[in-house]
Amino acid sequence: MHRGTAWLLLFALAGLVLAVLGLAVGSVQVPLPEVWRALCGLPGGTNAVIVLQVRLPEVLTAMAAGAGLGAAGLMMQTVFHNPLAGPGVLGISSGASMGVALVMLARPLWPALPVAQDLLVMAAALAGALAVLLLITLADRRIGDSATLLILGLMVGYLASALVSVLQAASEAGALKGFVLWGMGSFAAVDARRLPWLWLPVAAGLVLAVSLAKPLNALLIGDENARSMGVDVRRVHRTVIWATGLLAGTITACCGPVAFLGLAVPHLARACMRSVDHRLLMPGTILLGAALALACDLVVRLPWSGGALPLNTVTSLLGAPVVLWILLKGRRWGRG
Amino acid sequence: MTAARMQALELVIGYAGRPLSAPIGLELPGNSLTAVLGINGIGKSTLLRTLAGLHKPLAGHVLCNGDDVFAMSAARRARCIAVVLTGRPATGLLDVQTLVGLGRHPWTGRWGRSTADDRLAVDHALQLAGAAHLRLRKVGTCSDGEVQKVLIARALAQDTPVLLLDEPTAFLDLPNRADVVRMLRRIAHGQGKAVLFSTHDLQLALDLCDRLLLLRARQAAWLGTPAEALASGELARAFSSSGVTFDPVAGTHRFLP
Numbered sequence: 112m113h114r115g116t117a118w119l120l121l122f123a124l125a126g127l128v129l130a131v132l133g134l135a136v137g138s139v140q141v142p143l144p145e146v147w148r149a150l151c152g153l154p155g156g157t158n159a160v161i162v163l164q165v166r167l168p169e170v171l172t173a174m175a176a177g178a179g180l181g182a183a184g185l186m187m188q189t190v191f192h193n194p195l196a197g198p199g200v201l202g203i204s205s206g207a208s209m210g211v212a213l214v215m216l217a218r219p220l221w222p223a224l225p226v227a228q229d230l231l232v233m234a235a236a237l238a239g240a241l242a243v244l245l246l247i248t249l250a251d252r253r254i255g256d257s258a259t260l261l262i263l264g265l266m267v268g269y270l271a272s273a274l275v276s277v278l279q280a281a282s283e284a285g286a287l288k289g290f291v292l293w294g295m296g297s298f299a300a301v302d303a304r305r306l307p308w309l310w311l312p313v314a315a316g317l318v319l320a321v322s323l324a325k326p327l328n329a330l331l332i333g334d335e336n337a338r339s340m341g342v343d344v345r346r347v348h349r350t351v352i353w354a355t356g357l358l359a360g361t362i363t364a365c366c367g368p369v370a371f372l373g374l375a376v377p378h379l380a381r382a383c384m385r386s387v388d389h390r391l392l393m394p395g396t397i398l399l400g401a402a403l404a405l406a407c408d409l410v411v412r413l414p415w416s417g418g419a420l421p422l423n424t425v426t427s428l429l430g431a432p433v434v435l436w437i438l439l440k441g442r443r444w445g446r447g
Numbered sequence: 448m449t450a451a452r453m454q455a456l457e458l459v460i461g462y463a464g465r466p467l468s469a470p471i472g473l474e475l476p477g478n479s480l481t482a483v484l485g486i487n488g489i490g491k492s493t494l495l496r497t498l499a500g501l502h503k504p505l506a507g508h509v510l511c512n513g514d515d516v517f518a519m520s521a522a523r524r525a526r527c528i529a530v531v532l533t534g535r536p537a538t539g540l541l542d543v544q545t546l547v548g549l550g551r552h553p554w555t556g557r558w559g560r561s562t563a564d565d566r567l568a569v570d571h572a573l574q575l576a577g578a579a580h581l582r583l584r585k586v587g588t589c590s591d592g593e594v595q596k597v598l599i600a601r602a603l604a605q606d607t608p609v610l611l612l613d614e615p616t617a618f619l620d621l622p623n624r625a626d627v628v629r630m631l632r633r634i635a636h637g638q639g640k641a642v643l644f645s646t647h648d649l650q651l652a653l654d655l656c657d658r659l660l661l662l663r664a665r666q667a668a669w670l671g672t673p674a675e676a677l678a679s680g681e682l683a684r685a686f687s688s689s690g691v692t693f694d695p696v697a698g699t700h701r702f703l704p
Contacts, residue, residue: 325552328552332536333534333536335496335501336530338521339499339500340525341521381540387545390558
């Protein structure tokens with residue numbers, strides 16, 4: 112069997128095992144046969160409710176977040192020719208955070224809307240992400256140069272963070288606590304009814320990401336070279352920006368700013384598969400991202416962590432050393 | 448020599464409305480190797496990028512096999528003109544075979560799946576460029592000379608009638624520079640291609656090229672054989688301020704202290 116295909120199967124298998132564990136493990140342990148009965152729709156009492164109503168949405172949320180952030184990170188790293196690029200880099204996560212802050216912290220300023228807070232948060236995050244994206248798309252039309260765009264994204268990010276800080280300073284304690292909790296990240300905040308709100312945009316983003324595999328491969332040898340081979344580089348940039356915004360915006364709204372996965376997962380997939388061919392690497396990154404997010408979620412929910420460990424702590428503890436190791440291990444990105 | 452593969456008609460190159468040259472008229476027939484010579488900043492790279500369809504001219508037209516390069520789709524243009532630009536590829540993680548395979552981009556389908564024809568074209572390109580022994584190496588582990596051959600193979604895999612190269616001999620040692628230009632000569636004459644490259648290697652251009660294109664400030668570009676360039680003194684004039692003398696009989700140049 113082809114080595115790349117073997118890795119894809121391995122990632123998928125790991126994801127499946129971790130998903131089943133995610134359904135079984137938690138403050139209440141559900142035996143695997145009962146997990147199976149619940150999934151088959153057979154009556155099973157409290158355990159079935161826990162599996163279907165609580166854990167299944169959480170597992171599906173984690174999968175969507177890991178897959179989406181990984182795909183977004185890979186697209187960014189290729190388009191910006193920068194191994195340190197991630198969905199957070201273009202200021203998209205910061206834009207989403209600003210939207211969320213406006214809803215959660217400045218609630219007293221809003222007229223009473225007959226809409227649930229969590230839907231409002233999601234809409235605001237998406238709006239924030241898209242506002243930043245619109246700005247970046249406009250700039251991209253003017254500049255069209257990766258390095259400048261990257262710096263622009265960073266500056267937009269700083270600006271958004273500063274505005275969030277201003278809002279934080281002016282807000283009352285209860286709202287602030289909610290916002291800080293959201294900022295720690297969690298896969299548990301999306302319930303079954305809201306799941307399509309997360310999964311539909313993420314699925315669309317993933318389809319876009321996979322469909323870009325061929326032009327992304329051409330971009331590996333430089334924007335100008337890609338153009339000379341017939342790639343419409345600006346169109347690819349635009350598509351990547353929208354796909355990333357869709358993925359990062361939606362996921363940030365639902366799970367908080369869980370940005371580390373987006374940076375680390377593509378590196379891990381590259382190191383495992385020893386390939387930079389996006390036709391392999393993109394599906395690999397998506398599958399590995401889902402599996403890793405499930406693993407992180409499992410650590411958060413392990414009985415001894417008491418559910419008190421924030422998700423972002425786990426993703427950072429897992430992700431940061433991995434990236435360091437990959438960067439230090441050699442010139443894998445290989446400029447010289 | 449065969450009919451013109453590429454033509455430039457009254458071509459004015461430049462940036463932001465500021466022309467770099469008088470209008471350039473140019474014909475590149477098949478089976479020909481042409482060197483673009485000129486001092487730094489005279490517009491060699493701009494000319495190449497304009498001929499390649501990557502940079503819009505201020506006026507005039509570029510034709511490839513009779514069709515306007517700036518009127519055709521990007522995909523169609525990529526089947527007419529292949530370019531080797533300066534600089535190493537940003538990622539060293541690609542293996543040589545895959546990188547050369549990227550040259551098949553304009554010929555493959557939406558997913559970029561390569562057919563038996565594509566693999567044959569890649570093999571052929573690797574052979575022509577003398578890079579067949581590198582095929583499984585990662586680009587990051589190749590020397591500058593090897594990378595240049597690989598990049599040329601990438602352009603050859605694109606299978607176009609016109610091949611343009613921007614300073615393919617820069618950063619190479621003497622044997623590698625000679626190797627690369629000889630290879631370009633073989634490619635031009637053996638494959639019926641029109642090959643044009645910019646260079647600062649006067650001697651290699653004089654000894655191995657069919658024709659020279661001299662870019663000169665505020666004057667029309669000059670096109671002719673190396674012998675004509677020396678005999679007419681055009682070459683000497685193009686580099687007149689540089690303290691270099693040319694021997695039109697021996698075909699060599701010397702630097703004055």
